[in-house]
Amino acid sequence: MIVFMERTFLLPLLRLLSLKQDPLNAQRWVEKRAEKLATSFLRKIGFTILLRNVTIEGYKLDLVCREKQTLVFVVVKSHYSAIFEEWPIQIDQKEKSRLIAAAYSYLKLLKEASIPFRFDTVEILFLEKSFPKVIHTRNVFGRETHASQLPLPKGRSL
Numbered sequence: 001m002i003v004f005m006e007r008t009f010l011l012p013l014l015r016l017l018s019l020k021q022d023p024l025n026a027q028r029w030v031e032k033r034a035e036k037l038a039t040s041f042l043r044k045i046g047f048t049i050l051l052r053n054v055t056i057e058g059y060k061l062d063l064v065c066r067e068k069q070t071l072v073f074v075v076v077k078s079h080y081s082a083i084f085e086e087w088p089i090q091i092d093q094k095e096k097s098r099l100i101a102a103a104y105s106y107l108k109l110l111k112e113a114s115i116p117f118r119f120d121t122v123e124i125l126f127l128e129k130s131f132p133k134v135i136h137t138r139n140v141f142g143r144e145t146h147a148s149q150l151p152l153p154k155g156r157s158l
Helices: 007-021 023-044 093-110
Strands: 002-005 048-056 059-067 070-081 116-127 133-137
Touching: 023 048, 023 059, 023 070, 023 116, 023 133, 048 093, 059 093, 070 093, 093 116
Parallel strands: 070 116
Antiparallel strands: 002 133, 048 059, 059 070, 116 133
């Protein structure tokens, strides 16, 4: 797990504080800002961003990246808090199934079953009186795999 503090997002955080009166717009703003911060962070640590916020066959992917020879599907989560707290990132079984189906759909488009891939999360914690924190967790499902090892949805083959 990598924790990173980004100084360039302080002024946008002040905008977030002004959006507190409009929760719906504030949430959209937080999500967009979190994705930008996650993208910036991943680039800094050597990832190549292939796709952002894409829907394939009805499945949404936040980020599709490449780290060396590995394809990485990244889930971006964001939180807003007055103080720093460790928020456990939770990906329930339904979300996990959707991520696997989204990965399958993307790999099917590539027509390449031998590409190693994994699932990562990037959590952005917007703090009220500090810089946002970025927490990157690799292999959230436990291991790197290949498309041939992917538990495919019923009735599908790669």
